[in-house]
Amino acid sequence: MSTSIVFVGGGNMATSLISGLRNADWSGDCITVIEPDADKGQQLAAGYAVNTVTSANDRTLDADVIVLAVKPQMLREVCEGLVEPLGDRKPLIVSIAAGVPIAGLREWLGADHAYVRCMPNTPSLIGAGATGIYADDAVTDDQRTLADSILKTAGMTAWVAEESLLDAVTATSGSGPAYFFAFMEAMQAGAIELGLDETTARELVLHTALGAARMAIESGDDPSTLREKVTSPGGTTAAALDQYAAGDLNALVARAMEAAASRADSLATELLDK
């Protein structure tokens, strides 16, 4: 691969995406990470054989693609700091920041770039990511293909037709791993409460989660069909699921996802109003 990519920010999510790229044999020589924390940079260089620098200069930014991977609250300052070193160059700009609209990026980094906004998730680290992507009208078909090929190294991708749908993606797959981790934590605690030791509880929960996800993907059956197959009438699963219904699990999950989507939306308002 000779496409050069610069990551601005070398934190959790950048690391996950870089891991995906390197596992897909993307050359480390073609990946540069701008990360002000020199220790973090060194860890990335050692772990993934990528180039790292602590600040941007015009040579660093001579790349085909720039991935903006800093916290949303930092993005304005970071973009404004890139304007001068970028000069007249027009790399494809890919932002992974939650909640920050392309309108903000245009204002801070320049109106005449082609922008892709996406929402990856942390399982990208092991190539099992799920990323929602949106491209503005200035993005060419070749650039769309390029963005898709980069993000696919980390797992599956799904394009959305409206930028506003990225808030729904954030609430679904962006934050989603944390929902499942929280559920695993709760199940582990429940298993320990029932008498299992910590290791056994953890192993049983994690392999059950893996088995359920694999079965749902590989069988192609709807999760509701698979749930029904586990649930014998009058049996143990029905007794547990009755408790979910009594606690209105569906409404709780819907409220949690609505809160995530609405936080993405309010982040945008906060950041653009500043």
Ligand SMILES: NC(=O)C1=CN([C@@H]2O[C@H](COP(=O)(O)OP(=O)(O)OC[C@H]3O[C@@H](n4cnc5c(N)ncnc54)[C@H](OP(=O)(O)O)[C@@H]3O)[C@@H](O)[C@H]2O)C=CC1
């Ligand atoms: N974590 C997740 O699951 C997901 C996160 N995202 C998005 O990804 C983005 C990054 O999140 P995440 O990786 O979790 O955050 P991290 O804090 O782990 O990473 C951000 C990195 O950017 C560095 N940084 C700070 N200032 C600058 C600068 N001026 N130039 C370059 N780098 C800088 C930070 O360094 P230092 O720590 O020294 O300040 C840090 O290493 C966010 O916008 C988030 O919304 C999207 C999908 C999922």
Ligand SMILES: O=C(O)[C@@H]1CCC=N1
């Ligand atoms: O919690 C967050 O804001 C980021 C975006 C999606 C996952 N983590």
